Amino acid sequence: MGFPRHRSARPGRSAGRPPAPPLTIRAGTVRDTRTIYAMLKGLAGYERLLGRFRSSVERVRRDGFGARRYFRTLICRLGPRPVGVAVYFFTYSTFEARPTLYVEDVFVWPRDRGRGAGGALLAELARIAVRKGCARMEWTVLDWNAPAIRFYERLGTIMRKEWVLARLTGAPLRRLAHTRSGAKRRNG
Numbered sequence: 001m002g003f004p005r006h007r008s009a010r011p012g013r014s015a016g017r018p019p020a021p022p023l024t025i026r027a028g029t030v031r032d033t034r035t036i037y038a039m040l041k042g043l044a045g046y047e048r049l050l051g052r053f054r055s056s057v058e059r060v061r062r063d064g065f066g067a068r069r070y071f072r073t074l075i076c077r078l079g080p081r082p083v084g085v086a087v088y089f090f091t092y093s094t095f096e097a098r099p100t101l102y103v104e105d106v107f108v109w110p111r112d113r114g115r116g117a118g119g120a121l122l123a124e125l126a127r128i129a130v131r132k133g134c135a136r137m138e139w140t141v142l143d144w145n146a147p148a149i150r151f152y153e154r155l156g157t158i159m160r161k162e163w164v165l166a167r168l169t170g171a172p173l174r175r176l177a178h179t180r181s182g183a184k185r186r187n188g
């Protein structure tokens with residue numbers, strides 16, 4: 001499935017209304033900080049994870065646009081209005097010996113879904129992955145998020161159920177960090 005870089009929102013779904021403005025995508029800038037924050041909060045709400053959402057406008061500014069940038073963003077607009085966001089960063093596959101593009105988040109505001117914004121964001125991520133010589137792009141999706149899984153599968157995405165996400169956080173993480181092992185760390 002191919003999504004052109006710029007295209008009009010899908011015809012047919014707007015019958016009787018004036019023609020939809022074009023979809024455009026560009027890299028997020030520090031001026032998009034509040035928009036990105038609002039959309040990430042929207043995604044946390046959709047994923048029923050608002051209770052664990054610790055982000056803030058300041059964190060998005062610092063970690064996305066500060067001295068040490070941990071993630072990059074794409075903003076999708078419908079005319080002048082931001083309707084969707086993708087957050088990604090680069091990881092590395094030692095087996096493929098190439099970088100990989102990790103998609104942390106994709107989100108489109110509910111009223112703007114089904115007009116091609118999500119597909120256009122993923123297509124732009126694919127173009128970046130290919131341009132940067134990545135072995136693959138990948139991400140996780142909650143197992144109950146059937147509409148998103150169907151959407152990804154239609155793009156040719158494979159769900160790798162044999163890989164289980166391993167996560168160490170909170171007290172166990174701190175406990176391990178403070179464990180005295182036999183090994184002494186040396187620099188160099």
Ligand SMILES: CC(C)(COP(=O)(O)OP(=O)(O)OC[C@H]1O[C@@H](n2cnc3c(N)ncnc32)[C@H](O)[C@@H]1OP(=O)(O)O)[C@@H](O)C(=O)NCCC(=O)NCCS
Binds near residue numbers: 106112113115117120
């Ligand atoms: C998944 C998502 C990014 C797709 O964006 P979008 O702009 O609706 O995508 P497109 O218009 O390019 O494609 C729409 C397709 O997505 C599917 N879709 C997936 N999740 C959907 C949702 N929650 N609501 C509406 N459509 C959804 C539709 O079935 C539609 O398929 P169709 O083209 O055959 O009708 C968007 O629906 C979204 O933000 N969902 C909630 C958050 C989410 O699930 N994010 C991904 C987490 S891994």
